[in-house]
Each structure stands twice: as C-alpha cells, then as structure tokens.
Amino acid sequence: MTLSLAAIGNPYIPGWTDLRPFxxxxxxxxxxxxxxxxxFFTRKSNVACALVALVGLATALVSLLVVGPDAGKDIQAFxxxxxxxxxxxxxxxxxxxxxxxxxxxxxxxxxxxxxxGDGPEFFVLLLGATTGMAFMSSANNLLMLLLSIELASxxxxxxxxxxxxxxxxxxxxxxxxLFGAATSxxxxxxxSLLYGLYGTLNLSELCHAMPATTGGTALLVVAIFxxxxxIGFKVAMAPFHFWCPDVFEGASxxxxxxxxxxxxxxxxxxxxxxxxxxxxxxxxxxxxxxxxSAAAVLAIMIxxxxxxxxxxGNTAAYVQNNIKRLLAYSSIAHAGYMLCAxxxxxxxxxxxxPASIVGRTLLYYLAVYLFMNLGAFTVAALVLxxxxxxxxxxYAGLGxxxxxxxxxxxxxxxxxVGLPPLAGFTAKLNILVxxxxxxxxxxxxxxxxxxxxxxxxYFYMRVVRSMFLINSDQPAFVGNPLGVAMVLxxxxxxxxxxxxxxxMLKLTENYGRLQFSGKPTAAANVAMK
Numbered sequence: 001m002t003l004s005l006a007a008i009g010n011p012y013i014p015g016w017t018d019l020r021p022f023x024x025x026x027x028x029x030x031x032x033x034x035x036x037x038x039x040f041f042t043r044k045s046n047v048a049c050a051l052v053a054l055v056g057l058a059t060a061l062v063s064l065l066v067v068g069p070d071a072g073k074d075i076q077a078f079x080x081x082x083x084x085x086x087x088x089x090x091x092x093x094x095x096x097x098x099x100x101x102x103x104x105x106x107x108x109x110x111x112x113x114x115x116x117g118d119g120p121e122f123f124v125l126l127l128g129a130t131t132g133m134a135f136m137s138s139a140n141n142l143l144m145l146l147l148s149i150e151l152a153s154x155x156x157x158x159x160x161x162x163x164x165x166x167x168x169x170x171x172x173x174x175x176x177x178l179f180g181a182a183t184s185x186x187x188x189x190x191x192s193l194l195y196g197l198y199g200t201l202n203l204s205e206l207c208h209a210m211p212a213t214t215g216g217t218a219l220l221v222v223a224i225f226x227x228x229x230x231i232g233f234k235v236a237m238a239p240f241h242f243w244c245p246d247v248f249e250g251a252s253x254x255x256x257x258x259x260x261x262x263x264x265x266x267x268x269x270x271x272x273x274x275x276x277x278x279x280x281x282x283x284x285x286x287x288x289x290x291x292x293s294a295a296a297v298l299a300i301m302i303x304x305x306x307x308x309x310x311x312x313g314n315t316a317a318y319v320q321n322n323i324k325r326l327l328a329y330s331s332i333a334h335a336g337y338m339l340c341a342x343x344x345x346x347x348x349x350x351x352x353x354p355a356s357i358v359g360r361t362l363l364y365y366l367a368v369y370l371f372m373n374l375g376a377f378t379v380a381a382l383v384l385x386x387x388x389x390x391x392x393x394x395y396a397g398l399g400x401x402x403x404x405x406x407x408x409x410x411x412x413x414x415x416x417v418g419l420p421p422l423a424g425f426t427a428k429l430n431i432l433v434x435x436x437x438x439x440x441x442x443x444x445x446x447x448x449x450x451x452x453x454x455x456x457x458y459f460y461m462r463v464v465r466s467m468f469l470i471n472s473d474q475p476a477f478v479g480n481p482l483g484v485a486m487v488l489x490x491x492x493x494x495x496x497x498x499x500x501x502x503x504m505l506k507l508t509e510n511y512g513r514l515q516f517s518g519k520p521t522a523a524a525n526v527a528m529k
Contacts, residue, residue, distance in 0.1 A: 021084030022138070024064040024092050028131045031056025035123050046119030047111065053123040054103050057130075061096040064089070080202050081141040083273070087359050088137040091269045094367055095137075098261055099130050101374045101486065105254045108483035109381040122162060126258065129155035133266035140273065142191045142201040149187075149234060152266060153180050156259060160251045172243075172250025179243040183233035190226015193219055207277040221297055227274065228301055234267030237305045237339060238312040241332050245316075248328035253384060256324055257377035260331045265366045268338050272362060275302065275345040299346035303445055306339025310452040317459040321391050323380050326459060330416055331373070333456060338365055340445045341431045344438055357437075361430045364505055368415070368423040368497060375490030376412040379405050382479045382487070395463060397472030402479060406467040408491040413460040415494050418453055423497035428453065430505070 019026060034052050039045040069089035103126075114122070132152030139145040157180060161173025195201060197219060198209040210220070229240060236244040248256045278295055313333025320326040341361045380390070382405060387394040399406040415424030432449060435442045478484075497504055 020067050022082070023067050024060040024096065025131055025134050027056060027060035027063055028127055028134065031060070032124055032127045032131070035120055035127065039117075039120050044116070046114055046116055049119040049123045050103055050106060050111065053127060054100065056127070057096055057100045057103065061093065061100070064092055064096065081144045082135070082138045083140040084138060087269065087272070087363065090363055091137040091265065091366070092134050094363075094370055095130065095133055095262060095265065098370050098374065099126070099258070102126070102254050102258045104482060104486055105257060105374070105378055105381060108378070108480040108486065109385055110252060110254060118162075122159070125155040125159050125162070129153075129159065129258075130262065133262050136266040137269045137273070139270060140203050140277075142194065142203065142206075145203075145270065146184075146188065146191065146230075149230060149267075149270075150184065152234070152263065153184070156263060159255045159258070160247045162255065163252055166250070169250040169252075172247045176243050176247045179240075180233060183229050183240060186226050187230020187233075188226075190223045190229070193223035193226065197223065203274065203277040204280070207280065224297055224301065228271075228298075228305070231267050231271050231274070232305065235264050235271065235335050235339070236309075236332050237335055238309040238332065241309065241312065244332060245320075245325045245328040248324045248331075249322055249390075253324075253377055253381035256327075257374060257381075260327065260377070261366075261370050261373050264331060264335050265369075268335070268342065268362060268366070271302070271339075272342050272345065272358065274298075275342055275358075279345050295346045299343050302339055303343035303442070306336045306343060307445060307448040309333065309336030309339060310448060311336075314452045314455045314459075317456070320459070321393075323383075323390055323392065323395070323463070326392075326463070327373070327376060327380070330456075330460075333452060334365075334369060334416075336452075337428065337431055337449055338362055340449060341365070341434060343445070344434055344442065357434050360505060361434050364430060365427040367504070368427040368494070371490045371493045371497070372412050372415050372424060375408060375487050375494075376416075378483055378486050378490070379409045379412070382483045386477045386479070387474065392462065392466045395466040396470040397474060398467040401472070401474060401476040404484065405479060405487060408487045409467060410464050411491045411494060413463050417457050417460050421495060421498050423494045423501065426498055426501040426505075 031053060034056060035049045038049050038052050042048040069086040103123075129152050132148050132150070132155070135144070135148035136152060139148045157173060157177045160176050161169045163169045191201075194206060198206045200206050200209065232240040233243075247259065251259070275298060278298055310333045313329045313331070313336060317326050317329035317333070320329060341358055344361075345358045383394050383398065384390055395406075395409075398409070411422060415422035418424045418428035428449070432446055435446045435449070
C-alpha cells in the first residue's frame with residue numbers, strides 16, 4: 001500500500017504571528033549557534049563568546065519587551081503545547097535579566113581563570129539551560145513539560161562539573177546526574193499514568209477530563225506525586241533537595257548563582273501552571289468528584305512540601321560554615337515559602353482570579369529573590385577571589401577591609417530574613433497576608449513561615465557577625481570594579497523595590513495572569529459522554 005503526498009498534506013510552516021511570542025527562545029537558539037561559530041573567527045574565544053552571549057541575551061530581552069505580553073493572545077499553532085501569557089512573559093524578562101547578570105559576574109570573577117578554549121562550551125551550556133528554563137514557563141503539555149525540564153537539566157549537569165580538574169565539582173556533578181535521572185524516571189512514570197487515565201497529554205484537557213472520570217483515584221494520587229517529584233527536583237524542595245548543597249559547593253560561583261535562581265524560578269512557574277490548570281478545572285467542575293480529590297491532594301502536597309522545605313533549609317543552615325552551602329540551604333527555605341503561596345492556587349481558582357493573589361505573590365518574590373541572590377553570590381565571588389576560601393573565616397573583618405561590600409552583604413542577609421526597609425520584607429509579607437486571608441489550614445502555613453523567619457535570623461546573622469565583630473589581620477582590598485558595581489546595584493534595587501512596592505505589586509498583578517480556557521475542552525467533552 002502506497003501513501004500519496006496528497007494524503008499526507010502540505011507541511012506546516014509557522015508564520016511570524018505564531019513565532020512572535022517565542023522570539024526570546026528563538027533569539028537564544030540563534031545566539032547558541034553564533035557562540036559555536038565564534039572560535040573560528042578569533043583566538044581569544046572565551047571573552048569573544050562571552051560578548052556574543054551578552055549581546056544575544058540583551059537582544060532577546062529587548063525583542064521580548066518590544067513584542068509585549070499580549071503577543072500570544074491569538075496564537076493557535078502552538079496553543080495545545082505552548083502558552084504565551086503575561087506570567088511567562090514576565091518570567092522570561094526576569095530570567096534574561098538574571099542571566100545577563102551571570103555573564104557579568106563571569107567577567108568580574110572567572111574570566112581570567114578559565115582555560116582558554118573552554119568559553120564556547122560554557123556559554124553554549126549556559127544559553128541552552130536558559131532556553132529550557134524559558135520553555136518551562138510556557139509548557140502546557142506533558143511532552144513539552146518533560147522536554148523543557150530535560151533541556152534545562154542536561155546542560156546544568158555539565159555546568160555543575162565544568163571545572164574538569166576540580167574533584168568536588170566532579171563529585172557534585174555525578175550526584176546531580178544520578179539524582180536527576182531518578183527523579184526524571186519517576187516523573188515520566190507519573191506522566192504515563194496520567195496519559196493512561198485520561199488519554200491526552202494536554203494539561204488543560206487532562207484536568208478538565210478528571211471530574212467526569214470515575215475510579216482510578218489511587219492511580220491519580222501516584223501520578224500527581226510522580227509529577228511533583230520531577231518538578232520538585234528542579235525546585236530543590238525537601239525531600240528532593242539532597243543534590244542542592246553539594247552541587248552549590250562543587251560548582252563555580254557563577255554556576256551556583258545561576259542554579260540558585262533560574263532553575264528554581266522556572267520550576268516554580270511551571271508548577272504554578274500545573275496548579276492553575278487543576279484550579280481551572282476545579283472551578284469548572286463545580287467542586288465535585290475526582291476533581292475535588294485531585295485539587296485537595298495537590299494543595300496538601302504542595303503546602304506540606306513547602307513547609308517541610310522551610311524547616312529543612314533553615315535548620316540545616318545552622319551548622320554550615322561554607323558560604324555556598326549556607327546559601328544553598330537558604331534557597332531551599334525560600335523555595336518553601338514560594339511553594340506555600342502556590343498551594344493557594346487551588347482555593348483561589350474557585351473564589352477569585354488566581355492571578356490577583358498567587359501570580360502576583362510569586363512573581364514579586366522571584367524578582368526580589370533574583371537581586372538578593374545575585375548580590376550575595378557576587379560578594380561571595382569577590383571575597384573568594386581575594387582570600388581563596390569559601391568559609392565564613394574569609395568574611396572576618398570584612399567591614400574594615402572593604403566596608404562597601406560588607407554593608408551590601410549585610411543588606412542581603414537582612415533581606416533574606418525579611419526585615420524592613422528591604423524588599424525581602426515586602427515579598428514575605430505578601431505571602432503571609434495571602435495565606436491569612438485564605439483561612440483554614442493555610443493559617444498553619446503562616447505559623448510555619450513566621451517560625452522559620454525567626455529561626456533563619458541566627459545563621460544569616462552569623463555572616464554579619466563575621467564581617468563586623470570578628471577581627472582579622474588580612475589586608476584591605478578594593479575588589480573588581482564591575483563586581484562591586486553589580487553588588488551596589490543589587491543592594492539599591494532591594495531598597496527601591498521596598499519603597500516602590502505598590503507599583504511593583506501592581507506590575508506583577510497585571511503580568512501575573514495565567515491563560516485559562518474557561519470552558520471544557522475536546523477531551524473533557526469526550527470524557528463526559
């Protein structure tokens with residue numbers, strides 16, 4: 001039997017209208033190709049590749065801003081698999097800004113030490129992981145969800161062990177790969193169960209089909225758990241966090257900073273999209289049957305894991321003497337705070353527009369977290385370059401040796417705790433207010449966050465104590481001008497975002513809107529018959 005070309009039909013070639021919402025990802029792919037070709041035209045490939053990557057990232061950011069958040073409103077070609085809505089738009093803006101900061105951090109700290117010829121590999125991996133993290137915010141299909149997570153993960157594994165002669169880095173990379181492979185397998189198994197139960201890979205169709213399906217509740221719980229395991233690995237939520245401290249310690253400073261924000265932020269936005277689809281179907285179904293079970297299971301699972309993450313992160317940080325491990329556990333705790341906010345989606349989806357609460361809270365927190373982490377890791381990189389140590393001993397007397405860096409680092413520590421007049425206070429207060437307004441068992445999460453805020457004060461103040469209350473005979477130093485400028489900018493942004501918190505919250509509320517279907521989809525209609 002022969003199949004004619006006419007029977008197959010003409011191949012689909014997307015036009016500018018379809019591709020425009022994903023201009024940032026397309027620009028990143030083009031930048032990867034440009035970085036690969038750069039060594040053919042210059043001998044000093046490291047700096048040249050860094051400049052090409054910087055130009056590509058800036059071009060992606062500008063083109064994304066020009067296209068705007070509403071470009072994906074009318075797209076149909078990619079709609080079943082990729083969503084281009086305001087929340088994915090704002091996350092990509094934050095992501096590109098942050099990765100530009102990571103490249104600048106590389107110039108300030110690692111450019112002189114990296115072996116000539118390693119630059120092309122490094123920046124291809126960095127841009128590849130960034131592309132995957134951008135796609136994660138738009139994934140609306142189980143297959144795209146898996147592909148985007150793996151696209152972000154594989155380059156990250158290599159980046160963690162990029163320093164080939166560094167024994168700790170190689171060990172951390174191996175642990176990262178093994179842990180990632182195990183969680184990916186569990187996630188894929190959970191996805192296969194979801195597909196077997198509902199016969200679709202599309203998240204919206206899958207969730208709308210749940211209320212009309214009887215039976216299979218136990219399998220549904222297992223499937224949801226598998227999905228949470230895979231996303232939880234990227235978030236570094238407890239108990240899937242064991243890779244995080246070792247990888248942060250073994251990786252170079254710019255890679256550690258990159259993973260601390262970009263990886264977690266992308267996974268949190270992806271988890272928000274999954275919760276959004278469940279909440280949308282929950283609202284449509286009239287809160288009955290299996291959909292209620294799915295929503296309740298997901299809300300309790302996310303909230304409980306968030307609470308566990310805050311306790312694990314804040315208590316484990318008590319005994320850390322390495323600044324990178326301390327900040328690793330700090331990132332686990334902050335991921336827990338944001339997970340507590342995401343658990344609200346399942347209630348907000350029934351009573352009000354979830355964008356007005358959860359999207360605003362998460363996006364604002366991520367924006368603040370970006371500047372806190374970038375600033376803290378830049379100070380850590382500058383101190384490491386000067387002293388050669390990553391422990392708190394290297395910060396002894398920093399208030400005398402470099403007062404500007406010490407003051408800025410203290411501001412970052414205060415913002416991590418959530419003290420005014422810094423944006424970390426507003427970000428955490430936002431979550432507490434949203435949880436308090438929801439009532440019910442969410443009040444327990446308020447107590448968890450409040451208690452952990454008090455617990456975290458001790459280990460953050462250990463850094464401040466080392467800088468200002470412990471004497472050191474080490475000489476004063478100036479620090480790289482670019483690195484110092486980045487630190488100062490991050491500190492100023494935390495103050496500005498606190499003072500201008502109302503406009504910032506308004507911005508994140510406007511851009512924190514997720515794309516809802518508002519009606520049953522084709523798969524749901526089939527399941528209901």
